[in-house]
Amino acid sequence: MPSGEVREEALDWWREAQHNLRQARKNFEIEEYSVSAFLCHQAAEKALKALYIVMKMRLPPRGHDLVKLGRLLDAGEIIDELKILNPHYTISMYPNAANTIPSELYSREMAERCIRAVEKVMQWVRSVGGLP
DSSP states (O other): OOSSOOOHHHHHHHHHHHHHHHHHHHHHHTTOHHHHHHHHHHHHHHHHHHHHHHHHSSOOOSSOOHHHHHHHTTOGGGHHHHHHHTTHHHHTTOHHHHTSOHHHHOOHHHHHHHHHHHHHHHHHHHHHHTOO
């Protein structure tokens, strides 16, 4: 990690990642499991983009592929978690992507797995990137 202050852009992405994680937990509590899974993906994406800004000193690439972004950040330690979360950007939202209605597809266990995965991703980002 580069020394010095964390860029404001990185902190913005990080704060929004934390907000999305809180939203994911709240939706889990009210049994909105597909929404919770989607928000887990969003939290991971924003956390990785915050880290990208910290490490590369420039804005992150556009896109939603967590595995690709993780590879750009040498995130081998959390690549399995990124693989768990990656499909939920689309299948949690779109019936044609899920081949069924997302709100009927997701179970408590699926959403719980997503929450555990994103928590590990965010812990890793915090430890590597020096984010608060």
